[in-house]
Structures are given as structure tokens and as C-alpha cells.
Amino acid sequence: MTYSLDTITLNSKIKKIEKAIIFCHGFGGNNKMTALSLQNWAKLMPNTIIFCPQAPERNLDKKDSFKWFDQPDVSKNFITPKILHAEYLLNKYIDEVIEKNFLDEKKLILGGFSQGCMISLQVAIKSLRKINSVIGYSGKIINIDYLTNKIKSKPKIYLFHGMHDDIIDISFYFQTCKFLKKNNFILETKIFKNYKHKINQKALLEGYKIMRKSDLF
Secondary structure, rough: OOOOOEEEEEEOOOOOOOOEEEEEEEOEEOOHHHHHHHHHHHHHOOEEEEEEOOEEEEEEOOOOOOEEOOHHHHHHHOOOHHHHHHHHHHHHHHHHHHHHOOHHHHHEEEEEEOOOHHHHHHHHOOOOOOOOOEEOOOOOOOOOHHHHHHOOOOOOEEEEEOOOOOOOOOOHHHHHHHHHHHHOOOEEEEEEEEOOOOOOHHHHHHHHHHHHHHOOO
16 A cells, blocks of 8 residues: 555554554654564554654655754744645645545554654644544654644643653653643653663553553553
């Protein structure tokens, strides 16, 4: 099955899809890295189909490196056209995944790492679709002022962050949590001590445990 974003699908041959996950890589990543990282999720959740989309724009600094938007965009005081374009493309992709696989949007989890977490939070909160939840690692809300008056949906949110993140400082995690709590989102979080800007199997296992505890699987 083809989509508007280059995709690797895990558990693609299951007969009965109980849940679906769309997981977006970070700046400089690609869908092959995502698929490799999520192999254990696929084993632990055999009736869950997992989509690993590739960001639309190639990062020219490195081979097989892609981005949802430019890194400096997240430090500006407004939402840039590139961020809005990435949001549009991810929304289009979500629609395709739901429609082509006959999915119930309430059984869909959107998530990602770093930039993938950022764009997932923005898309899910602004969307008219009532997706189940967002699971995000080492990210943040891109621009709180922008998003404050654009809340259209309140999926459950699961956030994970490294205490010593050297790319997305832990202070952004606290700002994001404060915003979500203030706006009455259901929120579960975990901070990893002695942990920088990365996502590894330990962190992914913790994400699985929280989703499991929340009766998603």
C-alpha cells in the first residue's frame, strides 16, 4: 500500500487490526531507523499495525537524513510556513492511513521522537479527528502561544524526556506539561535520569508499559 509519505509498515499482514500507531522520526532521521527501533513494539503488540513515515524534506547535510522542518524554526516566536506545511502533510498522511486501512480514529496513536514528537503534538491537538493519544519522546510544544487558541481535540498524552537532554532542554518539557495540565489534558510522563537526547529500547519499553497500563493494548 502506498501513501503520500514514504512508509515502512510493521505488522502489516495482521488480519484483525486492534490498534494503530504512526510514529515520526526526529531531525536527521529516516523511516528505516524508526522501523528498526520499533521492532520490539511490533512483537509486544502483535495486533497493532505500526506506520513509520519519512519526513518530506531531505536534510542535505547527511545521506539518508530527513526533516519535518528546519531546526531554527522551533526557536522563533511564530509558527513558520515550513511547520504549517509539515502539519498539512502529516494530516493528509493520517487521513490516508485511516481511510486505506479502514481504521477507527479512536484506536490511532500518533507519536514520535524530537521533531516527530513536536509535529505530532501540534497535529493531534489541532485536529478535528479524535485520535486516541500521543506518545512523545524528547520533544515539546513548538509554540505555546500559537497553540493556546487552537485546541480542537484532547487526546491522551504520554511524554518522556531525558533530564540532561542537550538538544531540547528539560525546561521545555516542564513548559509543555504545564500547558497540557492547565488545559485539562490527560497526561502521563516520565523523566529519565542521566539521559540525554536519544530514544533507546529502555525508553521505548517504558512507553509500552504506560500504554499497556492505560488499557490501550
